[in-house]
Structures are given as structure tokens and as C-alpha cells.
Amino acid sequence: MEKYILTLDQGTTSSRAILFNHQGEIVSLAQKEFTQIYPEPGWVEHDPMEIWSTQASVITEAVLQKGIDRQALAAIGITNQRETTVIWDRNTGQPIYNAIVWQDRRTSAICDQLKKEGKAAVIQEKTGLIIDAYFSGTKIQWILDHVAGARQRAENGELAFGTVDSWLIWNLTSGQLHITDVTNASRTMLYNIHTLNWDEELLELLQIPAALLPEVRSSSEVYGRTSGNLLGTQVPIAGIAGDQQSALFGHMCNQPGMVKNTYGTGCFMLMNIGNKPRISKNNLITTIAWKIGDQVQYALEGSIFIAGAVVQWLRDELKMIDTASEIETLATTVADSGGVYMVPAFAGLGAPHWNQDARGSIFGITRGTSKNHFCRAALESIAYQTMDVLTAMQNDAGLTINQLRVDGGATANNLLLQFQADILNTEVLRPHITEITAIGAAYLAGLAVGFWENIQAIEKQWQVNRNFTPTGNDMTQKIKGWQRAVKAVEAWTNLDQASN
Ligand SMILES: Nc1ncnc2c1ncn2[C@@H]1O[C@H](COP(=O)(O)OP(=O)(O)O)[C@@H](O)[C@H]1O
Numbered sequence: 001m002e003k004y005i006l007t008l009d010q011g012t013t014s015s016r017a018i019l020f021n022h023q024g025e026i027v028s029l030a031q032k033e034f035t036q037i038y039p040e041p042g043w044v045e046h047d048p049m050e051i052w053s054t055q056a057s058v059i060t061e062a063v064l065q066k067g068i069d070r071q072a073l074a075a076i077g078i079t080n081q082r083e084t085t086v087i088w089d090r091n092t093g094q095p096i097y098n099a100i101v102w103q104d105r106r107t108s109a110i111c112d113q114l115k116k117e118g119k120a121a122v123i124q125e126k127t128g129l130i131i132d133a134y135f136s137g138t139k140i141q142w143i144l145d146h147v148a149g150a151r152q153r154a155e156n157g158e159l160a161f162g163t164v165d166s167w168l169i170w171n172l173t174s175g176q177l178h179i180t181d182v183t184n185a186s187r188t189m190l191y192n193i194h195t196l197n198w199d200e201e202l203l204e205l206l207q208i209p210a211a212l213l214p215e216v217r218s219s220s221e222v223y224g225r226t227s228g229n230l231l232g233t234q235v236p237i238a239g240i241a242g243d244q245q246s247a248l249f250g251h252m253c254n255q256p257g258m259v260k261n262t263y264g265t266g267c268f269m270l271m272n273i274g275n276k277p278r279i280s281k282n283n284l285i286t287t288i289a290w291k292i293g294d295q296v297q298y299a300l301e302g303s304i305f306i307a308g309a310v311v312q313w314l315r316d317e318l319k320m321i322d323t324a325s326e327i328e329t330l331a332t333t334v335a336d337s338g339g340v341y342m343v344p345a346f347a348g349l350g351a352p353h354w355n356q357d358a359r360g361s362i363f364g365i366t367r368g369t370s371k372n373h374f375c376r377a378a379l380e381s382i383a384y385q386t387m388d389v390l391t392a393m394q395n396d397a398g399l400t401i402n403q404l405r406v407d408g409g410a411t412a413n414n415l416l417l418q419f420q421a422d423i424l425n426t427e428v429l430r431p432h433i434t435e436i437t438a439i440g441a442a443y444l445a446g447l448a449v450g451f452w453e454n455i456q457a458i459e460k461q462w463q464v465n466r467n468f469t470p471t472g473n474d475m476t477q478k479i480k481g482w483q484r485a486v487k488a489v490e491a492w493t494n495l496d497q498a499s500n
């Protein structure tokens, strides 16, 4: 019987289940969107029960409804939106609060306070991270401080914390396993990426009881088996990685210096930096790329909070386009953005600016500006933000990056990728495999159960679909315009703070 690896790809806007065969081809795919909850400006929540129910339903759809024999499942790999924080009752399995999503800014003030107390250096040294509301630590603190009785129950060991991988595995195993992997742990601001342990000093600083925390495992091993409730059989769970690390692995960026950028809701650029954690001098973060056996690989990362989301904004809020793909049609009708610059800092600016209070702005509008220019400026903003991160990465690594591997929903857009190649003066390579994030977790799981013998056996599956080469046009003035726009956004934020 032909065997498959099942990946659960639990993203920010949808849950997916994808079955891969030995050649890395998609045999079956099911996807379900779920509710985004915005209780207050700057807050973003998900219902953990809906995360689980959509994930469970796509699993059954991709396997049972497609007529796949459940005995054909060699293993399950899990990849997930990172940092998003769930706390649940160990006895009932019920969450005590909604999941606080990575985009949520409610803990900015806690982060400012930590910075004022001079904690930035110690946190960066231990965790590789820059203090920001993005990471899980302050989200956990917030839940413990705002849900009645939560802190006491956490201290009594009655509650469990997990990122979404932990939450899914808890449910898949009917509460038998409370685990996470090193990649997800490295996004909490509580995990020491040098010693590979939860860090006692940081737990104390953020007042988080150790009893809440999951056991941290590697990214590729048999952790346990599903309970059988869902699929009627016990399938090994054998791979876990946060979605961006999973994409780095899916792109087979397994040598130091290799870089990928994923263009989804946000944009996430990761560079493999080998087996030593190097702390960034250019406002990037250091994160664990994966752990296979006892080998840990690290990555530098630049996280951009708003990328494809700016396209959704033009579609859903401004109603300038009906579908995401229409943006390319409209943007192509004009030669350039007509001097318009859009800085989509809807959730603050991420790397390398790290300005929690920045907000979106548009510059350079004239009477002749049309929605086509808006569309073009929105796409260009994704490429410019990527340029800022890549520049920081090159400075950190002391090398010129001449190849960028890309994936994610927005890479369907040829105009965006050509502009990206031009603005970076770097080759941009889009692979054949469209589900790079999911295949990374499939590889991690498949390696653990011997479905694939070793990395060499899967490396060849990554093939170029299209290579966007720089046209060589002089982009200096355009880049200057963008830099001016970012400066103006920061100045506007500072003026606001000065008047308070
Ligand atoms: N043709 C397109 N041009 C630009 N952006 C697009 C296009 N198609 C989809 N997108 C954007 O890609 C994002 C979805 O990509 P995906 O990789 O599924 O994201 P996520 O995993 O973050 O949910 C959306 O924000 C959408 O606006």
C-alpha cells in the first residue's frame, strides 16, 4: 500500500490538512477558514475550540472523505502559526481565555516597562529575541493577570500553556501529551536558546509559573500517537515546527547563508546561520531553525507584520479590488506608483524598525492618484519592507545574498516578485511546490519514521518554477522615497508620544 505523510498546517487565517506522497506531491488537501476576533483596536484573538474543530474537520476531510485508507498514514507532522498563546484547564481541556494571537498588541505597555527596566540585553542574550508584544511571554502574563483565579490555578499546576502546536497535540492525544518543540519554544521569550531550557530568571521576571509549561522536544522524533478518536487508528506524531521554520526546512535551506522569504499575511525572512546562535546587531531576531537528533540549527529572522494583509485590506475594507489576484491586474495598468508610498504599519512596524506604536500611512497622493497607483504602492510596500530586512540580514551576516527562495500566497503575484528582484538586485526563486510550509513539517515527520531515509533523499524535490532576475533598472530614487516615508511614520509616532 502506498503510504503518505499527513501535515496539519494551522495558520493565522485557516487550518489545513495536506497529504504528501513519497515524491513530495500533494495527494489530498482540505482547508477551512476560521473566525478572527477583534475585541478592541490592536487586539486579535482566536477561539481555541474553533482552531481545534476546524483542524479536526479538515483532517477527516483530507483523509476519510477522500477515501484514503487510514492505514496508509505513515506519520503526522505539525506546523503552526507561532507565538499565539493558549491556556487551558488540564482536567477539563477547556481554554480559560481565547487564544491571544501573535498580531495582538495589548501587552505593548508591559514590553515598554521591561525595556525601561533595562531588560532588553538580557532577554536578547538568552532568547535571541527583541522585547515585543509579538512573543508569547507577555501574553501569558496578561491572561494570568486578567482571568479571575488563573494565577493561583497556574501555580497549583491545574493549567497548561501552549502555542498552537501544543494545543493541537493535547487534543490529538486526548490530553496524554503536553509538549512543544524547540522552534515554538524559541518564540515565547522564556526559552534559553543556548542551554535549550526554560529560563528560570525570565520566568521569574515575567511571573510565569513553570508548572504551566510544556515539555520541549526536538522537531523530528516520534512523540507519541494520536488517540484514535479522530481517525479510528493511532498514527505516530513525528514532526513539529513553527510555520516559518518549517518553510525554511521545506525550502531545503539547510546550509548556512541560505535564505527564504514567505509572503503570507505577514512576511517572514529566515536565514540559516548554522549550529551557533549569533545575536543580531541589526535588530533581527535569532531563533531556533530546527533540532534533528541532537543537532540544532539556528536562523536569523526578520518578521514583517503586514504583507498580504495589505492586499486583504484593499479588498475587504477599501473595496478597491474584489479578489486578491485582481491587485496585479490593476497595478500592471500603471508604470509605477506615481510617487505614492504606502507604509502598512497597521500593527506597528516589525523588523528591523521594531516600533510598536507606528501606524499605517500613505504619502505622495496627488489629484491624479488612482486606485491603480494605490494597488501598485501596496504591492511595492511588501517588497520594500522585505528589502529593509534583507539589508539588515546582509549587514549581520557580512555577506551579499544573491538568491532568495520564496513561497506563500502572495508569491502568485508576478509583478510583486519582479519588483522584489529589481529592488533587491537579487534573484528571486519561486519553487514548484506551492505548499512549502506544509512540506517542511512532512519532511521532519517523514525523516523520523524512515519514510525518507535522509535529507539527501528529499533535497532534489525542491525545483524552480520561475526565476525572477533583476532587470538592472536604477532603483535608487524609489528606495530613497520609501526610506523617507518610513522616517515620516516614525516621526509621526514620536510626535504623538511627545504630546502625551
Ligand atoms: N495574487 C495575489 N497577490 C498579492 N497577494 C495575494 C495574492 N493572492 C493571495 N495574496 C495574499 O496572500 C495571503 C494569503 O497567503 P497564505 O500563504 O495563505 O497566508 P497565511 O498562511 O498567512 O494565512 C493573503 O494575505 C492574501 O491577501
Ligand SMILES: O=P(O)(O)OC[C@H](O)CO
Residues within 6 Å of the ligand: 010, 011, 012, 013, 080, 081, 082, 083, 102, 242, 243, 244, 264, 265, 266, 303
Ligand atoms: O500563519 P502565518 O503563515 O500567517 O504565520 C504566522 C507566523 O508564524 C507568526 O510568527
